[in-house]
Amino acid sequence: MSSPAGNQALDDARYWHSIDWVDAERTVRRLRQRIFKATQDGDLKKVRNLQKLMLRSRSNTLVSVRRVTQRSLGRRTPGVDGELALDPTARGRLARTLAEQPRPTAKPVRRVHIPKANGKMRPLGIPVIRDRVQQARVKNALEPEWEARFEGRSYGFRPGRSCHDAIAAVFNFAAGKKARRRWALDADLTSAFDKINHDRLMEAIGAFPAAREIRRWLKAGVMEGGRFAPTDEGAPQGGVISPLLLNIVLHGMGTAAGDREDGTVRQRWLQCPPAFVRYADDFVVLCTTKEQAEQVKQRLADWLAPRGLAFNEDKTRIVHLDEGFDFLGFNVRRYDDKLLIKPSDAAVRQVKGKIRELVSVMRSAPTEDVIRRLNPLIKGWSTYYRGVASTETFTSLDHYVHYRMYRWAKRRHNMKSVAWIRDQYFGRYNPEREDRWVFADRTTGRYLYRFAWTHIQRHALVKGRASKDDPQLEDYWAARTRKRKHPEADKRNLWLAAKQKGLCPLCGLDLIAGAGYEPESVYEWASWFWANSRTINRHHVVYRSHGGPDVKSNLMLIHWECHRQHHAKATSDGPKEIQNARS
Numbered sequence: 001m002s003s004p005a006g007n008q009a010l011d012d013a014r015y016w017h018s019i020d021w022v023d024a025e026r027t028v029r030r031l032r033q034r035i036f037k038a039t040q041d042g043d044l045k046k047v048r049n050l051q052k053l054m055l056r057s058r059s060n061t062l063v064s065v066r067r068v069t070q071r072s073l074g075r076r077t078p079g080v081d082g083e084l085a086l087d088p089t090a091r092g093r094l095a096r097t098l099a100e101q102p103r104p105t106a107k108p109v110r111r112v113h114i115p116k117a118n119g120k121m122r123p124l125g126i127p128v129i130r131d132r133v134q135q136a137r138v139k140n141a142l143e144p145e146w147e148a149r150f151e152g153r154s155y156g157f158r159p160g161r162s163c164h165d166a167i168a169a170v171f172n173f174a175a176g177k178k179a180r181r182r183w184a185l186d187a188d189l190t191s192a193f194d195k196i197n198h199d200r201l202m203e204a205i206g207a208f209p210a211a212r213e214i215r216r217w218l219k220a221g222v223m224e225g226g227r228f229a230p231t232d233e234g235a236p237q238g239g240v241i242s243p244l245l246l247n248i249v250l251h252g253m254g255t256a257a258g259d260r261e262d263g264t265v266r267q268r269w270l271q272c273p274p275a276f277v278r279y280a281d282d283f284v285v286l287c288t289t290k291e292q293a294e295q296v297k298q299r300l301a302d303w304l305a306p307r308g309l310a311f312n313e314d315k316t317r318i319v320h321l322d323e324g325f326d327f328l329g330f331n332v333r334r335y336d337d338k339l340l341i342k343p344s345d346a347a348v349r350q351v352k353g354k355i356r357e358l359v360s361v362m363r364s365a366p367t368e369d370v371i372r373r374l375n376p377l378i379k380g381w382s383t384y385y386r387g388v389a390s391t392e393t394f395t396s397l398d399h400y401v402h403y404r405m406y407r408w409a410k411r412r413h414n415m416k417s418v419a420w421i422r423d424q425y426f427g428r429y430n431p432e433r434e435d436r437w438v439f440a441d442r443t444t445g446r447y448l449y450r451f452a453w454t455h456i457q458r459h460a461l462v463k464g465r466a467s468k469d470d471p472q473l474e475d476y477w478a479a480r481t482r483k484r485k486h487p488e489a490d491k492r493n494l495w496l497a498a499k500q501k502g503l504c505p506l507c508g509l510d511l512i513a514g515a516g517y518e519p520e521s522v523y524e525w526a527s528w529f530w531a532n533s534r535t536i537n538r539h540h541v542v543y544r545s546h547g548g549p550d551v552k553s554n555l556m557l558i559h560w561e562c563h564r565q566h567h568a569k570a571t572s573d574g575p576k577e578i579q580n581a582r583s
Contacts, residue, residue, distance in 0.1 A: 012092030017565055019062055025508040027059035032144040036469035039148035047145055052209045054141040058099065064136035065095045068129065068240065079128030080110045080223045088565075098133060106131055106216040109236045111224035123194070125222060125236025135217065135240035138210045143244055144469040145208075150247065151254045152465035156280030157243030160468040160477060163328040164387050166279040167341060168461040170332055173275040173286050174321060175339040180272050181286035184332075185293045186325040188315035189304070192281035193242060194234035196249050197308035201235075204248050214241070233308055246280060249307050253278060256303040257285050257296050284327055293318045330388060341388040348393060351381050352400055359404050363411060367425070367441040370408070374401075375449045382454035394451035405439045405448065478503075496538070496557045506562040537563045 031054045038046040054060055069075050069085040078084050085091045109125035116122045127135065143159075150158065155166040173181055189195075198218050205211050217239065222229045235242040259276035274296050275286040285300075287293040297311070297318070304310060319325050324333025331344040354377060362370045378401070382394060409421045416424075422437075429440035429447035440447035460480070468477050481503070503509065539558050542548030558566075 009089045009093075012090075012096060013088040014092075015096070016088040016092035021066070021507040021562070022505070024059040024062050027057065028054075028063050028140055029508070031057065031060070032140060032469045033471040035141070035144040036148045036467065037471060039145045048207065048209060051141040051145070055137065055210055060137050060140050061098050061133075062095055064133045064140065065091055065098070068132045068136050069094065072132075074126070074238070077112075077126055078110070079126050079131070080108055081128045083129050085129055094130065094133065098130070106213070106220040108221040108223045108228060109238065111222050112238075122237070124238035126238045127217070127220075127236065127240075131217065131220075132240050134213065138213060139241045139244055141210060142205070142208055142241075144467075146244070146248055146251070147467040147469045150251060150465070150467075151259075151276075151278075153254055153259070153275075153277050154247060154251070155462075156278065156282075157247060158467075160466075160480070161462055163279050164459040165462045166277050166328060167330050167332075167388065168459050169275075169277045170284060170286070170327065171339065171341055172461065173277075174332065174334075177337050179339070180288050181275055182321050182334075183287045183290050183293045183318065184321060184325055185274075185285040185287065185297055185318050186316065186327060187283055187285070187297070187300075188312045189281040189309050190312040191234075192246060192250075192309055193237040195308045195310070196234050196246065197306065198233060200307050201245060201249050204251070214245070217241070243280065249309075250278065250281070253283070253300065253303065257300055259285075279328055282328060284325070284332075290318060290320075329384075343385045343388070343390055343393045347385075348397070351377070351397065355401060355404060359408050363408065368444050368446050371439070371441060371446050371448050378449045378451055379454070382451045386454050386457050387459035389456075391452070391456060394454065397451045401448070401451075402437060402439070496552065496555060500557060504558045504562055505556055506558050506566060509559070539563055539566075 031050060035047055035050045035054065038050060065085070069091050075086065076084065085094045107128045107130075109127050112124050112126060113121040114124060147158070153166075153169055155161040155163065155169070173179070174184075198215070201218075202211060202215060205214065208214075218235060219231060221231050222236075235245045254276035257276045258274045260273045272288045274292065277284050277286075285293065285296050287296060297316075301311060317325070321332070321334040321339065324331055326332075326344040326346065329344055329347045331342050333340060333342075355374065358373055358377070359370065362373065382390070385393070405425070406421065409425045410416075413421060413424075424442065425439055426437045427440065428434065428436055429438045429445065430453075433453070435450070438447050438450070462480075463476075466473055466476065536557055536559065538555050540548045540550070541554050541556060544550070548554050
């Protein structure tokens with residue numbers, strides 16, 4: 001006889017598998033669009049009523065649980081209570097308990113430290129899984145209101161926008177022989193997440209229906225080494241809603257710098273207005289003179305002070321474009337009056353260090369395992385930098401990898417000749433290319449990808465203040481999604497993705513970007529690349545076991561977790577459900 005707890009667990013799993021994700025995602029998307037449109041129209045009362053509706057929405061709760069526990073890269077990182085939700089039973093139970101108790105007391109965040117590129121440690125605050133889901137629910141209500149307000153040249157932590165948009169914007173302003181903006185204020189803020197003034201933030205949020213919950217999360221405190229510390233300022237870097245709160249605090253920064261993007265009145269001291277480009281707390285202001293850049297810096301310092309923020313003087317400088325500067329891992333510099341953007345020297349050194357470390361650690365591992373570990377790093381790094389002038393850098397890195405792999409093989413076979421190592425590990429293994437020195441495993445045929453095999457493809461800058469929550473721009477965003485090409489996608493997958501408008505028919509989300517996720521660094525891009533290459537499946541509408549053919553008309557691309565969840569349901573109505581989703 002089964003126990004009540006066992007029956008409840010079975011019910012939770014069945015409940016999770018029974019959810020219609022297409023309908024849930026559509027409901028959340030429609031509510032976000034209505035909030036966005038009401039904000040555009042200036043109807044604040046309607047905005048607040050729609051936000052209350054979003055906060056009460058069952059679909060919003062389900063979608064938030066799924067994104068935090070199933071799609072987030074941090075889904076396996078617990079908070080102070082040690083709880084996770086990695087299976088259908090736990091996810092169903094979490095969704096049920098949140099429906100019964102929608103507004104629990106916030107718990108302290110767990111402090112962890114991760115290494116930064118400069119060797120220092122970055123403190124992260126990890127909320128408990130339940131608070132993360134609650135923050136995702138609140139974010140769906142708050143974000144579309146601010147998406148209708150944010151400046152067009154704010155690109156960090158926003159749906160549909162990425163660091164590549166910020167780099168493309170810098171290029172547009174600084175390229176060309178007649179470009180007047182030859183000076184740059186390359187700036188960074190000191191511990192922006194940790195220094196946010198709570199009162200100024202809550203003042204900006206105003207009468208948002210869940211403002212009380214946001215303040216609770218901000219004041220929840222931190223647990224580190226078994227000790228509790230209160231939080232009187234800042235937002236935990238690791239919270240789902242924290243990036244949005246940072247963007248809210250920094251909204252209006254471009255106007256304060258003198259940028260006329262939003263039609264503000266030109267001031268007399270501005271001969272040619274500065275061009276302001278921001279990605280989260282990293283930003284650059286392109287100016288016509290050094291004096292103008294110094295004035296902009298002073299104006300911004302005065303604007304930031306009441307918000308609890310200040311410049312990081314070690315990373316903030318005023319430079320001429322002939323000298324160049326690094327921004328988001330790219331180097332921006334003019335060469336003989338021509339602007340070129342390349343991977344920064346620091347980024348190249350860092351990827352070389354990771355390759356060297358990985359090859360050294362795996363000196364005795366099987367060849368196939370070494371290739372399997374290196375490929376996502378190489379493909380992810382080259383994909384991140386394929387939108388700029390990276391050809392020479394890619395070629396140089398391929399020479400470096402070749403040297404490292406030869407050393408790796410020579411260390412394993414120190415008594416063998418160069419010719420023997422060449423015949424054993426190198427050859428024409430890529431059937432689509434004529435490269436003769438491709439490192440590979442002869443037994444399996446698996447070969448090491450090369451940086452230079454990634455074609456340079458200019459990034460299309462997102463237009464103006466376009467938002468994914470704008471109902472009038474659905475066709476625009478669908479077209480951008482279709483243009484996003486996986487570097488390893490074959491022709492059949494590209495055809496299927498284009499036919500599906502880049503969406504998964506079972507959940508309605510982007511196939512490549514998942515839940516609107518945009519990687520925030522080159523190594524997150526590598527992780528994202530590897531995850532997507534493994535989690536997009538071809539599904540047969542009519543099952544092969546039922547005689548379904550392996551032709552394009554009987555195939556569709558769906559997320560791996562959607563595929564698994566579909567087959568976890570009753571098999572009798574599976575094909576019918578897929579047909580309905582397809583139609």
